[in-house]
Amino acid sequence: MVAIDLGVRALVHSGLHNVHLHFYSDNQGVVGALRAGRSRSLAQNDVLRQLSSFALDHDIWISVSWVSSANNLSDSISRGVFPSHLSRFKFPPPLPSYLKGLLSLV
Structure with missing residues (x-):
């Protein structure tokens, strides 16, 4: 969920x-939570809530497939290896405050 948020x-x-x-994920829990709009995981719900609010603020509609x-x-991206065509994006994006205690961008 954090990867989709970021x-x-x-x-x-x-x-x-x-x-x-439209995102593709190999994590069935993330796919299910995004489709349902909720999760059994409190931490995942926190990220989902922030993601939904952020997407709404920027007129973004998100769908997901497994x-x-x-x-x-x-x-490879989830392991920190970025293809050259992604260099056009401004990495890293600003890290949201609710994630600052959980991870750091290197």
């Missing part, structure tokens, strides 16, 4: 707004 923030930071973003790990094109 992805949306990076896209908005690069100037995107008023769009439909993809197997073997077919997950963003697997």
Whole structure:
């Protein structure tokens, strides 16, 4: 959920707004939570709430589909390896305050 949140923030930071973003995730819990708008996990609900508010503020509609790990094109990105075509984005996006105690951007 945090990866999708940061992805949306990076896209908005690069100037995107008023769009439909479709994400693919190999995490069934994230897919289910985004589709349902809630999760059994309190931490995931906190991120989902912040993501939903941020997306609404920037006229972004988010949808998600599950993809197997073997077919997950963003697997390398989730491990910190960014393809050259992503260099046009302004990385890193500003880290939201609610995540500052949980992770750091390097």
